[in-house]
Amino acid sequence: MKLLLSLALLLSFQSAFATNFLTEDQESETLTQIDNICGDTWCEGDYDYSFNELKCDSETNTCELTFEFILYVHDEEGAHPSYDIIGEQRAEVTCTLAGVSSYEQMVDTSLRYGGLIHEFYETVGECIDENYDQAPGFY
Numbered sequence: 001m002k003l004l005l006s007l008a009l010l011l012s013f014q015s016a017f018a019t020n021f022l023t024e025d026q027e028s029e030t031l032t033q034i035d036n037i038c039g040d041t042w043c044e045g046d047y048d049y050s051f052n053e054l055k056c057d058s059e060t061n062t063c064e065l066t067f068e069f070i071l072y073v074h075d076e077e078g079a080h081p082s083y084d085i086i087g088e089q090r091a092e093v094t095c096t097l098a099g100v101s102s103y104e105q106m107v108d109t110s111l112r113y114g115g116l117i118h119e120f121y122e123t124v125g126e127c128i129d130e131n132y133d134q135a136p137g138f139y
Helices: 002-018 024-037 120-131
Strands: 048-059 063-076 085-099
Touching: 024 048, 063 120, 085 120
Parallel strands: none
Antiparallel strands: 048 063, 063 085
């Protein structure tokens, strides 16, 4: 019985350390790099985006990316529409990015100002495309 209890404790202890392989700084930098490339790619459409969280698991080689689609509501009514933003609608989405096991697979650390590794960039793009129907106001 003690052996079984010790084994269970060891496995839970091991998975606690294996859960998130990113430091807070690495998570922040990766989200910043995603946001930086966003303006030239996914964010050129009807929505703005807020990339909020990236939690990675070294046991499953996956990351959970949480972001929001943001749709701004403009004042388009009346004789003189101002197009001022009068509100916003948000939809939070979390998707799984598979095949990621290290920070270096996400951010190019050889570049002075970073940048996303192409394969990771493609994976993030697929995540956004696959969840587009979750965006507010999607028809």
